[in-house]
Amino acid sequence: MMNYEYMFGAYSVAWVVIFVYMFIIGRRHDKLKKEIEFLKQLDK
Amino acid sequence: MSMNLERENAALPESQLTGTRGIHVSKILFGATVISMLVSFYFIFIYAAEEKTMHAAQKIFYFHVSSAWLAFMAFFVTFVFSILFLIKRKRIYDMYAYVSAEIGVVFTIIVLTTGPIWARSAWNTWWVWEPRLITTLILFFIYVAYIMIRQMDGVWDKKARLAAVFGIIGFADVPIVFFAIRWWQTKFHPIVFGNGPSQQGGGMEDSMLVALLLTITAFTILYAYLLYKGVSFEKMRIKVEQYKEKLREKMEQ
Numbered sequence: 543m544m545n546y547e548y549m550f551g552a553y554s555v556a557w558v559v560i561f562v563y564m565f566i567i568g569r570r571h572d573k574l575k576k577e578i579e580f581l582k583q584l585d586k
Numbered sequence: 587m588s589m590n591l592e593r594e595n596a597a598l599p600e601s602q603l604t605g606t607r608g609i610h611v612s613k614i615l616f617g618a619t620v621i622s623m624l625v626s627f628y629f630i631f632i633y634a635a636e637e638k639t640m641h642a643a644q645k646i647f648y649f650h651v652s653s654a655w656l657a658f659m660a661f662f663v664t665f666v667f668s669i670l671f672l673i674k675r676k677r678i679y680d681m682y683a684y685v686s687a688e689i690g691v692v693f694t695i696i697v698l699t700t701g702p703i704w705a706r707s708a709w710n711t712w713w714v715w716e717p718r719l720i721t722t723l724i725l726f727f728i729y730v731a732y733i734m735i736r737q738m739d740g741v742w743d744k745k746a747r748l749a750a751v752f753g754i755i756g757f758a759d760v761p762i763v764f765f766a767i768r769w770w771q772t773k774f775h776p777i778v779f780g781n782g783p784s785q786q787g788g789g790m791e792d793s794m795l796v797a798l799l800l801t802i803t804a805f806t807i808l809y810a811y812l813l814y815k816g817v818s819f820e821k822m823r824i825k826v827e828q829y830k831e832k833l834r835e836k837m838e839q
Contacts, residue, residue: 544641548704552703553646555703556649556699556700559692559695559699560696560808563812567812567815574823581826581829584833
């Protein structure tokens with residue numbers, strides 16, 4: 543038994559968590575960008 | 587600057603997350619993260635020797651320990667900036683404390699998920715109620731509570747003060763997590779460096795130590811990148827909030 547499945551499992555989970563967090567940061571940024579554009583229109 | 591003055595001077599930020607200099611810093615940190623991660627991958631999977639009993643599963647160790655390192659460092663930064671915030675009451679300190687705690691929670695999740703995968707391969711069980719695992723779980727819940735305080739309704743400085751106290755007291759669990767296997771009896775969690783009451787640290791082979799140190803370096807750069815991104819975003823969010831307040835007041839007049 544070389545235990546590759548455990549290694550792949552652990553590394554996959556770690557990267558999924560990191561990418562999900564980065565995706566959430568990206569979503570927050572997009573939402574804020576839309577809000578800024580909306581406020582710019584409102585202030586004109 | 588007072589809150590009212592801040593609001594009066596509030597201007598809408600550009601929709602780019604940071605200025606030109608900020609974009610450069612962000613790009614440099616991102617590039618450094620990618621390069622250092624690739625280097626650490628080479629050292630983990632090709633350079634480092636394979637452990638004789640656990641084989642490939644031992645390689646979980648590099649990411650698991652580096653995630654724990656990052657989480658501890660993130661909570662330490664929260665601790666330091668919480669103290670600074672309580673002394674100086676500057677919002678920027680609160681931003682650093684909050685963003686760092688959030689990153690710490692993310693990497694504690696990695697510790698708490700990769701750990702059981704390691705446990706399954708090494709101990710033939712997913713979870714054991716032993717000191718290191720219990721104290722890590724408590725650490726996770728402490729900082730989840732910290733983030734929940736930040737999500738509550740209310741005036742920001744009240745929330746920030748409460749969270750700062752929480753961030754300072756909560757940090758007490760970090761050394762407990764680290765020393766848990768050295769203070770208390772544990773048959774399961776291995777001690778690599780130093781000795782505990784029930785086992786002695788076996789140390790590491792040189793190639794493994796190099797791989798571990800490089801992975802820790804890569805994770806530290808990743809932390810710097812995430813912290814920079816997070817704080818830039820928070821600065822921008824606060825500017826938008828202040829601008830909205832200013833606009834609301836203008837419309838009400």
